[in-house]
Amino acid sequence: MTTTKTVQPPKPPAGGGGLGNAAKTVLRSRWIGPVGLFLGAIAPILIATPYAMNVMTSALIFVMLAVGLNIVVGQCGLLDLGYAAFFAVGAYTSGILATRLHWPLLATIPAVIVVTVLAGIVVGGPTLRLRSDYLAIVTLGFGEIIRVTANNLSITGGPEGIYGIPSLSVAGVDLSNSVVFYYVVLVIVAAAVLGANRLIRSRLGRAWRFIREDEDAAEAMGVHTYRVKMAAYIAGAVWGGLAGVLFGAQLSAISPASFTFLQSALVLMAVVLGGMGSTPGVVIGALFVTMLPEALRGLSDYRYFAFGALLIIVMVLRPQGLWPARTREPARTARRSATFDGEVRIR
Amino acid sequence: MSALLDVADLHLAFGGVKAVDGLSFQVHEAEIVSVIGPNGAGKTSAFNCITGFYRATSGAITIAGTDVTRLRPSAVAARGVSRTFQNVRLFGDLPVLDNVRAGTHLWLRQNVFDALLHTPRYRRTEQVATDEAHRWLDFVGLRADRTGPARALPYGEQRRVEIARALARHPKLLLLDEPAAGLNHNEKLELLELIRRIRDLGIAIVLIEHDMGLVMEVSQRVVVLNFGREIADGSPEAVRRDPAVIEAYLGSDDEPAAETGDHEPATATGDGERPTETRDGERVAETGDGEPSGEIDREAGADA
Amino acid sequence: MTQIIWNGLFVGSFYALVALGYSMVYGIMKLLNFAHGDLYMLGAFIGFALLTSFSGFTATLSLVALLVVLLLSMVGTGLAGVAIERIAYRPLRSAPRLSLLITAVGASFALEYGMRIIAGPNPQVYPVRLGGSSVHVLGARIGVAQLVLIGVAIALMVTLNAMVMRSRQGRAMRAIALDPVAARLMGVDVNRVIAMAFFIGSALAGAAGVMAGSYYGSINFLMGFIIGLKAFTAAVIGGIGSFKGAMLGGVVLGLLESFGTHFLGGQWRDVFAFAFLILFLTVRPTGLLGERVTERV
Numbered sequence: 001m002t003t004t005k006t007v008q009p010p011k012p013p014a015g016g017g018g019l020g021n022a023a024k025t026v027l028r029s030r031w032i033g034p035v036g037l038f039l040g041a042i043a044p045i046l047i048a049t050p051y052a053m054n055v056m057t058s059a060l061i062f063v064m065l066a067v068g069l070n071i072v073v074g075q076c077g078l079l080d081l082g083y084a085a086f087f088a089v090g091a092y093t094s095g096i097l098a099t100r101l102h103w104p105l106l107a108t109i110p111a112v113i114v115v116t117v118l119a120g121i122v123v124g125g126p127t128l129r130l131r132s133d134y135l136a137i138v139t140l141g142f143g144e145i146i147r148v149t150a151n152n153l154s155i156t157g158g159p160e161g162i163y164g165i166p167s168l169s170v171a172g173v174d175l176s177n178s179v180v181f182y183y184v185v186l187v188i189v190a191a192a193v194l195g196a197n198r199l200i201r202s203r204l205g206r207a208w209r210f211i212r213e214d215e216d217a218a219e220a221m222g223v224h225t226y227r228v229k230m231a232a233y234i235a236g237a238v239w240g241g242l243a244g245v246l247f248g249a250q251l252s253a254i255s256p257a258s259f260t261f262l263q264s265a266l267v268l269m270a271v272v273l274g275g276m277g278s279t280p281g282v283v284i285g286a287l288f289v290t291m292l293p294e295a296l297r298g299l300s301d302y303r304y305f306a307f308g309a310l311l312i313i314v315m316v317l318r319p320q321g322l323w324p325a326r327t328r329e330p331a332r333t334a335r336r337s338a339t340f341d342g343e344v345r346i347r
Numbered sequence: 348m349s350a351l352l353d354v355a356d357l358h359l360a361f362g363g364v365k366a367v368d369g370l371s372f373q374v375h376e377a378e379i380v381s382v383i384g385p386n387g388a389g390k391t392s393a394f395n396c397i398t399g400f401y402r403a404t405s406g407a408i409t410i411a412g413t414d415v416t417r418l419r420p421s422a423v424a425a426r427g428v429s430r431t432f433q434n435v436r437l438f439g440d441l442p443v444l445d446n447v448r449a450g451t452h453l454w455l456r457q458n459v460f461d462a463l464l465h466t467p468r469y470r471r472t473e474q475v476a477t478d479e480a481h482r483w484l485d486f487v488g489l490r491a492d493r494t495g496p497a498r499a500l501p502y503g504e505q506r507r508v509e510i511a512r513a514l515a516r517h518p519k520l521l522l523l524d525e526p527a528a529g530l531n532h533n534e535k536l537e538l539l540e541l542i543r544r545i546r547d548l549g550i551a552i553v554l555i556e557h558d559m560g561l562v563m564e565v566s567q568r569v570v571v572l573n574f575g576r577e578i579a580d581g582s583p584e585a586v587r588r589d590p591a592v593i594e595a596y597l598g599s600d601d602e603p604a605a606e607t608g609d610h611e612p613a614t615a616t617g618d619g620e621r622p623t624e625t626r627d628g629e630r631v632a633e634t635g636d637g638e639p640s641g642e643i644d645r646e647a648g649a650d651a
Numbered sequence: 652m653t654q655i656i657w658n659g660l661f662v663g664s665f666y667a668l669v670a671l672g673y674s675m676v677y678g679i680m681k682l683l684n685f686a687h688g689d690l691y692m693l694g695a696f697i698g699f700a701l702l703t704s705f706s707g708f709t710a711t712l713s714l715v716a717l718l719v720v721l722l723l724s725m726v727g728t729g730l731a732g733v734a735i736e737r738i739a740y741r742p743l744r745s746a747p748r749l750s751l752l753i754t755a756v757g758a759s760f761a762l763e764y765g766m767r768i769i770a771g772p773n774p775q776v777y778p779v780r781l782g783g784s785s786v787h788v789l790g791a792r793i794g795v796a797q798l799v800l801i802g803v804a805i806a807l808m809v810t811l812n813a814m815v816m817r818s819r820q821g822r823a824m825r826a827i828a829l830d831p832v833a834a835r836l837m838g839v840d841v842n843r844v845i846a847m848a849f850f851i852g853s854a855l856a857g858a859a860g861v862m863a864g865s866y867y868g869s870i871n872f873l874m875g876f877i878i879g880l881k882a883f884t885a886a887v888i889g890g891i892g893s894f895k896g897a898m899l900g901g902v903v904l905g906l907l908e909s910f911g912t913h914f915l916g917g918q919w920r921d922v923f924a925f926a927f928l929i930l931f932l933t934v935r936p937t938g939l940l941g942e943r944v945t946e947r948v
Contacts, residue, residue, distance in 0.1 A: 073749070077747075077749055079749055079752045079753070081756065123929070125933075126929055126930075126932050126933035127929070127932060129936075130932060130936050132748065132749070133681075133682075133683045133748065133752060134887075134932060134936070136683060136752055137683055137685075137880070137883050138928065138929055138932065140880060141880055141884070141924075141925035141928055141929070142925065142929070144877070144880065144921055144922075144925055145921075145922045145925050145926060148918070148919075148921050148922050149922055151918070152918045152919065152922075195463050198462050198463050198465065199459070199462050199463065201462075202457055202461070202462030202469065203452065203455065203456075203457045203462070203472070203476075204457070204459070204462060205462070206445060206448060206449070206452070207452060209438065209441055209445070210438055210441075210449055210452075213437075213438035213439060213440060213441060214436050214437070214438055214439075216400065216420075216432075216436065217432065217436040217437070217438065217449075218438075218449070219399075219400075219419070219420040219421050219424075220398060220400075220420050220421075220424060220429075220430050220432075221421075221424060221429075221449040221450060221452055221453070221512065221513075221516060222421045222424035222425050222452050222453035222516065223421055223449070223452055224419070224421045224422075225421065261876065265756060265760060268753070268756065272753055276749075301767070301768055302764075302768060304760060304763075304764035304767075305760070305761055305764035305765045305767070305768055307757075307760060307764075308756075308757045308758065308759070308760025308761030308762070308763070308764060308765075309757065309761045310757070311753055311754060311756060311757025311760065311761075312738065312739045312754045312757040312758060312761065315743060315746075315750045315753050315754045315757065316739070316742045316743060316754065319746065319750050327440055327441070327442065327495070327496040328442065328494050328495050328496070329442035329444055329445065329493075329494040329495075330494075331494070333473070333477065334442075334444055334477065334493065334494045335477070336477065336478055336481050337474045337477070337478050340478050340481065340482075342482060342485055343482070344482055344483070344486050344548065346517045346548055346549060346550065
């Protein structure tokens with residue numbers, strides 16, 4: 001620090017450390033996405049019973065929910081306990097437009113985005129200014145508001161819900177075959193995961209993490225914390241709403257019973273268990289939460305109890321989750337540019 | 348020349364406690380001004396008012412001609428103000444580089460589509476942010492690993508990262524809240540030199556500091572607070588000779604009194620500063636560095 | 652009209668009882684104990700178990716026996732609350748707030764579905780049913796049982812308030828709420844006091860559970876979910892952390908709901924209550940009796 005502008009040797013950021021290590025780093029960062037997609041793509045070749053396709057499609061939709069909630073909880077550190085509400089808002093908006101106004105499902109998507117953004121603003125607007133624990137409980141209340149409203153309105157079909165939601169079709173081609181639909185969902189969910197991950201790795205995503213780590217310090221660096229939190233909340237809402245569209249298309253029927261607090265808690269479980277903030281972790285957590293009960297069907301009475309206990313155990317013993325978010329930056333993004341000159345300038 | 352920072356008759360009260368009671372001072376471009384005073388004199392409260400963390404009860408704060416009194420901290424930062432915190436506040440779990448990239452948040456823009464589609468602008472801005480982070484980490488002389496989490500760094504290095512983060516904002520005005528607290532002798536020497544280099548970039552600096560050696564050595568002007576009130580404003584030499592200052596610091600001629608505050612009325616206002624802000628920081632400050640009263644005459648002790 | 656008000660006051664006293672514990676724990680630990688509503692459920696089930704086993708011995712249950720059951724249920728729920736604090740919250744006291752909130756959700760889940768394993772998914776019919784005679788006052792039909800329950804609720808709240816305001820333990824609680832570090836330095840056994848707060852708060856919720864069970868006659872493992880939310884709403888309306896606020900908030904919420912139900916229909920009661928919560932937080936987040944926090948932008 002004695003010399004000013006001559007501190008140069010741009011030492012290569014530490015992180016190489018052996019071939020095995022490097023391979024591990026690559027596997028952790030670059031290839032995990034394609035590998036996951038590949039596994040998803042070959043899964044129907046291994047088992048293609050309608051039942052299995054159904055379970056796997058549900059699992060993918062759940063992945064989308066978890067990735068969306070991860071933006072809010074894992075990245076921004078805001079606890080949303082009514083996430084199923086956005087899922088419901090998406091499913092109902094598209095379901096109503098498709099069955100009452102006979103819009104093609106694809107055409108409902110812009111409307112779903114608009115409605116979920118509005119819902120995000122209505123809930124987030126007042127509460128994101130407050131302490132984060134208020135948000136938790138207000139979202140819990142919001143979840144109930146949406147569910148009870150859906151239960152009582154005639155346009156939402158009351159407790160029976162909405163029947164006969166058309167499946168996805170593109171340019172007149174019906175995509176309702178369970179295997180075809182699975183692949184469509186796979187592509188959409190993969191895009192959603194990639195999109196969320198790219199947001200996370202952008203300026204906005206960094207600002208989310210700054211808020212999670214220290215709201216005051218973030219504010220001092222010029223991060224308008226209220227707006228940035230709102231952006232996280234809205235992003236989560238949109239992801240949840242779009243997952244809701246897929247959900248309606250898969251089941252062709254929706255009812256308030258699908259959007260209880262239980263659903264919100266399960267998504268949260270996936271995020272926490274997998275490793276808050278880590279995209280691959282959250283995807284694995286989501287698959288775990290949806291697939292495990294299928295594996296342990298005989299123990300269904302115990303599974304929610306086990307989930308509750310697991311939430312406590314994970315938080316107490318391994319708060320970083322099964323697949324924690326990295327705290328070390330990969331060498332790839334830490335590299336200086338070729339033209340780096342070390343000159344300090346104030347713009 | 349009009350002032351870069353103009354604090355006019357600033358008052359801040361918490362309930363009945365007056366933390367800042369009529370403070371006025373100005374800072375000009377590329378000037379180093381120190382704000383000193385016994386613990387609880389209202390220095391950090393004044394900082395928090397200037398940066399928007401507290402809302403002043405009355406008075407006006409102007410930065411380069413714009414009134415910022417009622418702005419939120421991020422808006423004050425957008426007017427060209429950066430700060431560090433008394434007890435270092437980094438984004439602990441995030442890589443060191445990300446911490447400094449935070450400084451680029453205000454001037455390096457990306458929109459959602461850049462991020463989703465990885466447009467050329469996304470790639471360019473990300474590279475600029477990384478280069479910028481390295482640039483300022485080089486500038487503050489960070490020797491440690493920059494890819495690991497910030498909380499893994501030793502305390503002194505964390506302070507450097509915090510300064511680098513503030514500089515990456517490209518501020519016109521930098522507020523340093525007790526940057527020397529907890530540093531050893533060599534680190535203080537390096538800090539002294541760093542502060543001068545920052546000034547040489549054309550950045551004005553306001554410094555809260557207990558280390559009188561450092562203050563006397565580096566400042567062009569010193570503002571002295573006591574009980575939230577300004578008792579002196581002038582060159583280091585003038586301030587050192589000011590009877591009111593000597594009185595405030597020494598009370599009687601009992602040295603430790605000013606430091607521990609046991610029988611020093613100054614601590615009465617100590618409760619005025621929010622406990623959450625001062626609990627850690629002030630303790631570190633007290634135990635971590637020299638006694639203000641002891642050093643006030645030991646002129647430039649750090650440089651000896 | 653008087654009937655609406657009376658109904659509101661009656662329901663409000665339940666909310667107040669649960670909200671008090673919520674508020675007390677929040678005041679001391681700044682923790683939203685999501686499991687609090689489920690402790691109400693637990694209390695109802697403990698009372699149910701006790702009453703079922705007692706009814707084998709005594710043909711008719713006297714009021715005294717019912718009070719004994721109430722006290723035993725309170726003790727049981729209180730101990731459960733202490734156990735939850737010990738297992739799920741204490742290890743995380745210095746962890747980020749998010750972790751604590753998540754374990755609280757976990758505790759709530761574990762209680763609900765643990766009870767489902769024990770008692771089954773279907774509602775249970777309470778062995779006693781308070782009902783019977785009623786009196787007419789100013790056009791409102793007021794059940795004698797309702798009067799007794801309100802009386803018990805008020806007695807419990809007054810006792811608690813007196814304890815916290817007067818006793819040593821109560822002073823320690825308030826000290827911890829203000830500054831846990833300083834309180835510890837002054838020799839307050841923080842763990843003990845927090846356990847105490849959990850005990851009292853949970854016991855109150857348990858009492859409310861037994862009372863609700865014996866009045867409404869039917870209990871199930873999810874009955875705590877909505878009441879937990881309502882209690883929080885009541886605590887926020889009154890000013891969270893404030894005892895009198897929790898009581899006031901409970902009554903206000905009860906009245907609001909009663910009028911809401913009257914004008915909008917019963918199916919909209921919960922929507923009305925939670926929408927009001929969101930609205931209220933926008934306008935006055937510190938609650939009716941909450942202290943103004945130092946203005947911090």
